Amino acid sequence: MTIQIKNILIWQKNGNLRNLELSTNSVNVITGESGKGKSSILHIIDYCLLSSKADGISKHNIDDKSSWYGLKLQTGDGDITIARPAYHAGETKEAYFSDQGQIPELPYNNMKVDTLKKVLDKSFGLDGELKVPYGGRTVKAGSKVSFRNFLSYCYQDQSALVAPDYLYNRPGDIKTIERIERTFRMALGVVDSEGAIITERLEKLKRDRSSLEQRSEVMQKKQLHFQEDVEQLEEEAISLGLLEKPNEDIKDTLSSLKSIAESNIEQFSEAGIKLKDLESKQLELNLKLQQFKRFNEDFSNYQSLLKESGDSILPIEYILDRYSETLPGTHTSDLLLALEEQLTRVKHSWETRKKSPLYVDVNAKAKVLKKELDELKVKISKLKVTSKVLSSPEDIYRYQGKLSVKVELFSERSIPIDYKEKLSEIDKKIEDLSGYVQDIESKREFVMGKLNRYINLHLSRLKLKGYENSQAVFLEKERAINLVLNEGEAVEKMIDIGSASNYLYLHLSYFMALHKVARENSVPWLAHFLVFDQVSTPYTLENSDDIASLDLALKEIDMYVEAMKDKGGIQVILMEHIPEAHWVNLELSNFKLVDRELVNGYGLIN
Secondary structure: OOOEEEEEEEEEOOOOEEEEEOOOOOEEEEEEOOOOOOOHHHHHHHHHOOOOOOOOOOOOOOHHHEEEEEEEEEEOOEEEEEEEEOHHHOOOOEEEEEOOOOOOOOOOOOEEHHHHHHHHHHHOOOOOOOEOOOOOOOOOOOOEOOHHHHHHHOEEOHHHHOOOOOOOOOOOOHHHHHHHHHHHHHHHOOOOHHHHHHHHHHHHHHHHHHHHHHHHHHHHHHHHHHHHHHHHHHHHHHHOOOOOOOOOOHHHHHHHHHHHHHOOHHHHHHHHHHHHHHHHHHHHHHHHHHHHHHHHHHHHHHHHHHHHHHHHHHHHHHHHHOHHHHOOOOOHHHHHHHHHHHHHHHHHHHHOHHHOHHHHHHHHHHHHHHHHHHHHHHHHHHHHHOOOOOOOHHHHHHHHHHHHHHHHHOOHHHOOOOOHHHHHHHHHHHHHHHHHHHHHHHHHHHHHHHHHHHHHHHHOOOOOOOOOOOEEEEEOOOOEEEEEEHHHOEEEOHHHOOOHHHHHHHHHHHHHHHHHHHHHOOOOOOOOEEEEEOOOOOOOOOOHHHHHHHHHHHHHHHHHHHHHHHHOOOEEEEEEOOOHHHHHHOOOOOEEEOOOOEOOOOOOOO
């Protein structure tokens, strides 16, 4: 967008409108004596372009005598007019705006400042999706880029124009410096809207990855402590009888502990009493079974004796069968028959031992008792999962009190997270975007080379005294220009170069070169104007050497404006002390006097 200033407007309290009409694609000179309000013009421009401050506007000579300040701007979509109440009227969140470029008799509030910012963003060609790639102390990462971020590349006040250690206005304003750091490559056209968005995404991914790595390291350090604390709580629960055995998974452990923490203590007390009753019953059954066991053992021993007695019948039967042969003619047979009868009964008793009512009854009862005991063991096992065996209710109360606090800390959200998968995902995204950003870095090297060539082209005509054969190198990080001497044998830092004239030449060369590079790269959001406050600052017009040095600067500016006409044009606004005759004599065709010279009783405010 070809943003240039067509009118600088001051509505005075006396009813007069101070209307400074400017020419586009020209060098507009507002010149005159000191104390006429010239230096306030740069700050009036900035204030009308929605600066939050009005620093630099003379409060006594200008602001107290004014009611409104305004600008009429040329944009790619036509002329627009902006006006804001004078600063002394107090802070207001509203302003005047005309999308037709109308200059009212007296402005009035018709648009909120926040809305006007959006309108101006669009006029400056800014996409609403364009964001700051990385943050700082005052600028948040991901915040939207505003047209104001690029105004620092368009202003040079009297102090900055000859500063030895900085290039931009307001070097002590952290917010301004951070804006420059984060938009410099956008201003030069190293990155376009898409590139800036991708760069922002890549920077965010890198920040996210760094954050994940830090969190992963912290979690790894806490992993052991966390595991030990949970296991200690679990072991204590087991010792109290509140858990049967350890869980294999930490999530299951936390779930069990949470259940215990939320359970009623009476549940454990009643369960403990019931458990003791069941264990008493178990002991009783075991005693009975032992008694039955001993009875069966004794009965078995008795039956064994009977079996042995039955085996004794065989020799008696043999004797009876052969009695007549072995003991003929005796009465011994009667005795043997009686013995046989008794032994036969014993044999019968052993053979029918398992049919004995006593044997059957004891075994039946033993089976019943064993079944009852097995069922009892199951009940006791289940009850032990949620009951206390040896501890008192007071112990459980104390444990639950401690556990309730711990469970809040050791929730499932506190389970150490494995960040490997997330880090892998981020690495893949970073890899995908890195190729594009590498292309941007290549373009940056090319563009920075071009910027340095243009700076040195200007300096080939604006010779630095004492450094005529040096090469200037702009340092992006330091925001400064150093000089390389003797084909690289030495480097002179900007702050050590000396001479206000040398610094003037450096500043002029840098800003003119920057706008030329931006124009060749079709940067839409950098306005097509430069405001220089008193290029003649280092010089006295009585000294011929000073006049010659000043004339070189004026000629370079005129030549620059002429050359830029083929690149969309550039407007330069100079606040000066030199008379109109001075540049007329130099035949600077692009220099235009704004209004008339501010001399005698004629000033910015009349």
